[in-house]
Amino acid sequence: MKLLRSFAALTSALVLTATSLTVQAEIMGIEGTTTDGHQKTFNLEAAAAAISTPDGDNLLIWAYGDLDNAATEVQYPGPTIIVHEGDAVTINLTNTDIGEPVSMVFPGMQNVAAVVSNDLGVNGSADRVVLTEEASIGETVTYSFTASKPGTYLYHSGSNPDLQVEMGLSGALIVRPATNPDSQAYNNADSAYDHEYLYFLTEMDTSIHQAVDLGLQPDTSNYHAVLWFMNGRNGPDTMFDHNVAWMPHQPYGSLTRMHPGEKVLLRIIGAGHDMHPLHTHGNHFLQIARDGQVLTSDPANAATVGADLAFGDYTQQVLPGATYDAIFEWTGRNMGWDIYGHTDGSGALCNGVETASDSTDPVSFEDCRYHNVPIPVDLPENLDLTFGGFYSGSPYLGSMESLPPGEGGLNLNGGLFFMWHSHTEKELVNNDIFPGGMMTMLIVEPPGVPIP
C-alpha cells in the first residue's frame, strides 16, 4: 500500500512534462550528416559516464555518444541511428576514454567494412572476445556498410562484449523503407503505422559496474541482474519525456500514446543477457517482423505479398539479441458499454446517428452497438477504493471525475492508461524496491488530444 502511493508520488511530475512538449518525434535518434542525401556519416565516441537509477544508486557506465552534436552526452542506450534503405552508411567511432579497446557490430547488416584510421599500435590482450576491428584509447575505427534492408536492428560493442555491453555499449539501428519511409516499417503496406515507439530492453548487475568503478576485475560469469531497463531507464523514469535535464545520459523515454483506431508500431529489441516476456495491457498486437525480416511466405515479393505469416499475441517473448516489430491497435470494440459514457437524450452521435447501430464511428472508433449503454455495474463507494495516480476518476474515455484529495492527478486528458511491462514481475523492481523496473505506460488519448 505504501509502495503503491510512493509510485504515484515519484511520477507526479512526469505526465505534465510528457504532454507539454510537442515537437519531438516519437522515436528519438540521429540521422547523421550528408552532402548528397544518400551517403550518411556518423561520428560517434565511446566514453565513461554515470547514470542514476530510481533506487538512489549511481552507476558507472560505458556508452556511445554523438560527436556531431556538442550538446549531447554519451548515453544509455547509445544514440538510435536512423537511416534509409539503400543509404551508404559510414560510422566513425572514437574511443575517448574507455579503458580498453572498443568497437561496434551491426547484426543484420552485411558486408560491413571496418578500418582503424589512426592506428596508434595499441591492441587489446589476446584473451578477449573481439568480433571486429576496434579502437584503442585515442584511436578511431570506421565502419561502412549499405543499409540494404529496412527494419529494426541492434548494434553493440564487439569488443569484450560480455563486459562492454553490460557496461552500456549498445543501441538501436533503424532502417526506414524506400516506400513511405515516415509511415511504414517495411515496404509492405501492412506495416503502416500512425505512431512508432522503441522498447529497448536491458538489465544490469550492479556488482559488475561497481567492480569496474573500483578498478577490480569484474566477474561476468556469475551474472545476477537487479536492475531492469526500458530505453535505458527504470520505471518510473521510463515515463518521463525524452531529454529531461536530470538524466543527461539517459535521454530516451518510452511513454506511449495513441488515439482509438490508430496503429502503433512497436520496435522491440532484446539487448541484454536475459529473456523478457513483454506484456501489452489493453489489447493484443500483431507481430509482423523478426530481426528485420518481414514474416512473409514470399520474401522476394514481401512488398506486395505482405506479412501474411504475421500472428497475434498478448505477450512478446523478447530474446537476447533479437528484434521484433509489431502493430498494436485499440478501439474498445466489444466493450459491451459506451466507452465514452454517452447517455440517452444527450444528442451525442455515433457514426452520425443518436441511437445504437451496428457500425463503428469513423472518428472516435466507438463501437456503435453499445452507444448510450451505461457501464453495466455500480462502482464501489470512494471509501472502499484505492485509486491509482493515472485514474481520471471516470471509467469513460475523455471524462474526468473528482477524486478524494490526494488521489489521481496524473491523467490530464481523461485518457485510458495501460501498463506495458516485463511479465517476469520480478523485473518490476529497482534493486529490491518495488515498483519500477522494465515498465512503461500506454495512454489511449481521447480523439483530438494532440500527440507529437
Added chain:
Amino acid sequence: MNKKAISLMVRAVIAGAMISCAGLASATVYTQCPGDLNADGDNTDAGEDSTVKCMHLSGGDGYIKMADDRPMYMFGFGNMTGIPDSQVMSEGVLSAEFPAPSISLKQGQPFYLTLSNTGMVMRPDLFDPHTVHFHGFPNASSVFDGLPDTAIAINMGASLTYYYNVQDPGTYMYHCHVEATEHMQMGMLGNLYVHPNQDGTPIEYPAASGRVYDKFVYNDGDGSTGYDVEVPIQIGSFDSRFHDASEGVQPLPFAEMEDNYPMMNGRGYPDTTIAGPLASVDSYLDAGIPFKPARQTQKVDTHIEATQGQKILLRLSNLNVTRFYSLNTLGIPMQVVGMGAKQHIGPDGKKLYYKTNSVTLGGGEAIDVLLDTADVAAGKYYLYTGNLNYLSNGDEDFGGMMTEIIVN
C-alpha cells in the same frame, strides 16, 4: 514462550484492533449478478435466470501443502460463488486457493466477476487492496483491467464487480495486479479460458477421416482445433524464502528472489498425478491458525487421461514471476494451434500450426497445444519441464514441474 507463540499472540492483538477499526467503515460485501434473486452471488439456483455468467472471488491469504508435505503461506483468491454475501467475510478467512478458482467462460456470455477483499488474517499489519487482471482481454477498458496504478482497487471488507463482454475465445489467465511482484509471487494466480461459439457443431477433421469433433479451441471453420479432452495447465513456482518472510512479517527479498518450488496448477510431482482436489493442508498447520477444518485449497488437478485415438488439448500458461520454463512431452508430439488467445494463423488465415516436443513460456504467455493419441501405443507418457533442475520440490531432488499423460 517460543517465537511462534509470541508471533501468534501479536497477530491476535493486531487483528482485534483491525476488527474494531473496520466497524467505522461503510464497507460491505456486495455481489452484482443479474438474475441472482437471493444475494448469494450466483444465478444458478432454482428459478434464477442464468443468461449471464457470475462468479464471486475472495481475495486474501491462506495455505497450501507442497509435494514434500511442507505447508506454504500464500495470498490468493478463494471461491465465494453461491455463498450469501452476509457470510463472505467469515467464510473468506484463509480461503485462498492455488491456483485460484478456474474461470471457464463461453464466447458471447457476459461475465460478472465480483471480488471481495476478505483481508489477510495472518498479516493484520497489511491493508492491501486487491484486483483481478484479466490478462490478455482484448480491447480492455482500464477500469476493469485490474491495474491499480491506472484505475481502482478494492479495499478490505468491500466488493468490486468487474464486467467483461466475452467475445474472443482462447486461453487467458488472471491474477491480482496490486504490488504485482509480491502478490503474484505469493500466489494470486489462476486459469482463465473462453470456449468458442463453434462448440457443439460437429465437424469431421481431417475430411473423410471419420474423426468428428464438437469441441474446439477456436472458431477455426474447419475443425483443425478440435479436441476430445481439455486440460488447462498453469505452470508457476514459489520461492519458499519469500513466503516465509511474508508469513514472518520480515522484509521481502525481491532482488534475491529465486523460485524453489516449481509447480503445475499449484502442485509438484507426484501430487500432479492425483485426480481431483488434494487433501486439506489443515493437519500440517500450527494450532491457533484459524484455518477452516478440512478446507481444500488445491482443487485444480493436472490429471491428463485419454482413450487412444482421442485428441488432448493442453491450455498451457505461465504465471510465475521469476523465469521462463520449457515444457516437454515424451512420446507424443505437441501441435501448437494457438498462442496468446489467438488461433496461430496469419492475417489471411494461413495456418502457422507446428509440431514440437517442447514449448517455452515466459510469465504471461499462453500456448494451446493438441496431443494426438491416434498414433501412439496405450501407456504412460510425461509432460515435464526441460529445465531439468526444476524437477524438484524444495530440497527434495524429485518431483516439481511434471505430470503424467495416460493413454488407455
